[in-house]
Every structure is written in C-alpha cells, then in structure tokens.
Amino acid sequence: MPHRVSTSKADGSGMIGTAPRSRSRALALGVALAFVAVGGQLVRLALLNEGSSTIRVSMMSTPSSTLARPDIVDRNGRLLATDVQMPSLYADPHLIQDADEAAERLGRMFSGLEVRALRSSLADKTKRFVWIRRGLTPAMAQRVHNLGIPGVLFVDEIRRTYPAGRLGGHVLGRVDIDNRGTSGIERHIDDVGASEAAHGARLSARAPVRLSLDLGVMHALDDELKSAMERYDAPGAAGLVMDVRTGEVVAAVSRPGADPAIAEEALDPERIDKVAAGTFELGSIVKLITVALALETGKSLDSLVDTSEPLKAGRFTIEDLHPLGRPMSVAEVFLHSSNVGAGQLALSAGAEAQTAFFQKLGLWSPLKTEVSAGPEPLKPAQVGRIEQITLAFGHGLAVTPLQFAAASAALMNGGTAVTPTFLARDDAVDGARVVSARTSALLRDVMRRNVTDPSGTGRRADAAGFEVGGKTGTAEMAARGGYRKKSVIASFLGTFPASDPRYVTLVMLFEPRGQESTGGEITAGRNAAPTTARVIERIAPLLGVAAKAS
C-alpha cells in the first residue's frame, strides 16, 4: 500500500505537475510561432519590396540601350545640345488583332515606312516587340493614339536636340538612333565616359560640357561668311577665330553647314567640315612661316633677298605676279607676297631646317582635337629644291585650316606652341617655345605693316581701331594633273590687336568669282581681306577687345 500510495502519490504529483508545464510549453510554442510569423512577415516584406522594385525597373527600361548625355553649352553657358524625352512607337505583335489593317493605317500615317516589312513583323506572333518609329513629336503621337490600334504602344525615349541648328553643327558632331555619339564633340563625350546608360528615359544629371565656342562670335562669323559668299559668288567658305594664348577655338564655321539633327546633311560630302576635317594648300599665307624661318636662321626684316630674276628648278620657273626686278628686303618679300623671295629664303635656310620648322609648328603630322583625329597632311615624300621653293609659298603641303591657325597663333603669341581645343580652357597653357620672342615681335610688326602699308596686300583688312594685322593667300585649287587657274581658295590670316595679339582669324573663300567691286579680280586681297575686316569689326567688341583711337 505504502508503495502504491507512494506510487499513486508520485503519479498524482506527476499528473498535477505536468498540466501547467505542458500548458506553458504550448504557450511558449505559441509565442515562438508568433515571432516566427513576425519574422516570416519581415522576410516576406523584404523580398516583396525587392521584387516590386525589380518589376518597376523592368517596366521602365526600354529594349534599346539608349545613352543619357550631358548638355553641351558654349563658353558663356548658352545651350547648344540637350536631351529631351520624346515618345517612340512600338508594337506588341502578340496583341495585334489585324496585322494587315494595322500596317496599312500606320503606313498612311508615316511617310517612308516600309508597309510590307511592317506587316510581316506585326504578323509574327512569336515576337513581343517591334519598333515602328522612334522620336515622334507630341502632335504625331496624339494622332497615332487617336487611331486606337490595339497592340500599338508608346514608350518615352531620350532624343538629342540642337537648338542652334546648323550653327556649330560641325563641331558638335552627331548621335545615332540610340543617342550614342558618332562624330565631333558628341563622340568625344562618349570616349571620355561623360555619358551614361539611360534608365528608362531618365535625363542625365551630369554637369554640362562647356565648349570654347562663343555662340555670338560664331553667328557673326557665319553671317559675314554668308554675305561674302553672296557678294563674291563663292560656293563655299570657312572661317575660324582662335585665342592665341590658350589655343581655344572661339568660333569655327564651315559653309555650307550641317545640322546635326539631319543625318543626310551630316553625311553629305559637300558639307564636310572644312576647318578641322579638310586639308587644303593654303597658298601665300604660308609665307608667314617662311619669313619666321628666315628670321630664326639669322636674317632680319631688312636683309636683302635676290628677287631680280625668276627662280629656276629643273623644268619649272617660279615667277612673281608683279616682279620688282630688284633685290627685296625680307619685309618686302612679305608685303609684296613674292614667290621668288620666299623661295630664296627657304633655299638659304636649307631643306632640313625648313622641314624641321614645319614639324615644330605641327604642320607635318595630323592634328588631333576633341572633334576629330585629324587628317594626315598631304606633304612631299622628299623635299628637294623644287619642293623647298613651293613649300615656301604654300604649295605642295595641304593641312587643315585649324592646324595652320594653331601654328600662326604660336608665331603671334610671343613664340610658344598652343594646342588647339574646342573645350573651354580657363588658363593659358605654357607650350614649348617654337620661335624666339624677337621673331614673334618682328612677325607681328610685318603682319601689321601688310595692312597699314599702302602697298600691302592686306590693306583692305583694316578694321578701324582694332589694329588688324594679316597676310593674304590666293591658292589655285588642285585638279587632276595640275592646278586650275580660275578656281582659287582666297584666304586671309588675320590677327588683332597686332601690337599684343589676342586672337588669330582665318577666313577662306572657295572659288570666288571676279566682281565689279573687286575689279574683276579673285585675289584674297580683294575678297577675303575685306571680309576679315567686317568680321573683326563685329567680333572684337563681343570678345572684349577695346577699340583704340586711330
């Protein structure tokens, strides 16, 4: 019994003790379950959140890999290129009910749409995405929307716009359908990684790319070149303005221009960028280089050169247009633009020194800028006597006008090389010395004299108060097997103010015709020089160059 009792007691006490313990276990389990539920909910929320954002992104992204690009502004912050959102039209063939009808109606809406190709792609139910037309105007999008074709849908995309139109078009370059730069500054922006993948149609928030160009100066130059083309009946013209200290290109215009928004214009060979992409034989403006070479090799402006006889080299005879029949000083060779004199100066310097000088000035190799890799200059394979003579007066070497302006800037600024740039540069860059300060000062003097001297070829380039200096160049255009006498490139290399130059200008007129106002002549002194005067009169106040009392 005691055993039983004790057992029953023991059992009883066991039964009595188990009930609350199991209840507390159940409770603990319940609480644990509740916490697990809470934890589970937290995990679910976290996963769900991630899921929803993924869905959102995939809905916003377009099937193309469009780039968002920074704005491009001129040196004063005026807008030259920007991205805007535009609706693009696509179709989901899976949702198209009647492919024939849809293609027919869309074909009527858009000119140039290949209806047959569209019909077959709309009928292909395996596809879920077909582009119809990208970059619609809002009005056009509304008209398509009003058609109410099921399965024809819109998505916002980024498109590049160029508010200034053709002005600066060559420098800006262009972009393709995916907003990727294919030429000019646009390509440079991609090369340096300043553009970014567009998430959906989100615009770039990056800082604008500031160019060295000044829109006001660009317009003045463009306007004057346009007038000059009309006045002298020239089918083409080009011009540029460069800061001699920083190498910044303040204006670069090539006419006929190209609107970056119009692909046909940008790809038209007639509209090539004559400033940075075309190479030309520049004619007598190269005599500035020859005179610089002479001054660097020990001559002075008063040194005499034998110009009494035409120069002979093999079967060629080099003559002057208006021979003086007597020896000339170096300054006179420049002022009278004597081919014989320039040839003699080159011969006395020697072929090696002449070639080395061209190399030092960057005229012997391509000039790479942000806008292009630069075409290879056309130069003689070997520099013999005849090449030496022709190089001295600007024939036998074809370089880009930009390249020549950069070399001239170095000769004008005191003698240090400049690297031309299309991006704004705040400070002058210390380049390598190419000529002595003395040579530079003498060149500035002779450039000014060529405009002020009554016998100077550049006298029509004088713009009152702005101390213009410069050199004319009339180069016969190269043709198959020789040169065309009546077709010339008339150029004027200018600088102002000549006593302490801040800018060089280069104005080129392609194939100008003789007019009553030019006395029937096509030489640069009669057309490019007065055009330069007009340009400088307009741009000098914009560039903050004070006029001096004349």
Next chain:
Amino acid sequence: MRILNFVAVFMALASAFLLYGLNYDTRMIESRLHSREREAEQARADIAVLRAERAHLARPERIEPIARGLGLEPLGARHLLPGPGLASSDITTSSTGP
C-alpha cells in the same frame, strides 16, 4: 508565470499589429515617394523641353533680323569709347554716332 505568458502573447499580438501598421505606413510613404519622384522626373523633362525651346527661340540667327527690324545694329568700333579721359560732351557726340 501565467501573467507572464499572457503578457508575452499580448506583446506578440501588439508587435504584430504594430508591424502591420508600420508596413502599411511604409507602403503609403513609398507610393507617395514614387509619385513625387515621377512628378520631379516629369518636371525635369518639361524643363529640358522648355530650355531647348527657349534656346531655339533665342538663337542668334532668329534674333538678328528682329533686332535689325527694331533699328538696332551690331556693336561696332564707333559705339565704343577709346579709353578714359573723355569729357561728357565727347560721350554724347560719340554715342550718337555719325
């Protein structure tokens, strides 16, 4: 012990409700945030279009004929005074031009 268990259950329930409330609020805020972001994005896109249009309207090629029509002309040397030391009578003469 029992009270403790009740408190624990109560706490678990309360925290579940609280969590639900927080979750709900968070979703509301997120949706408001997304709608604000969309509005900001739209505003940015509109501003981009307006800036492009403004630049297009203010392009020199268009402004010049308008300015000339109003009797204005490009700034030239004769509009600028050559340095200091001029009397006011000179300024009047110079600014009226030839």
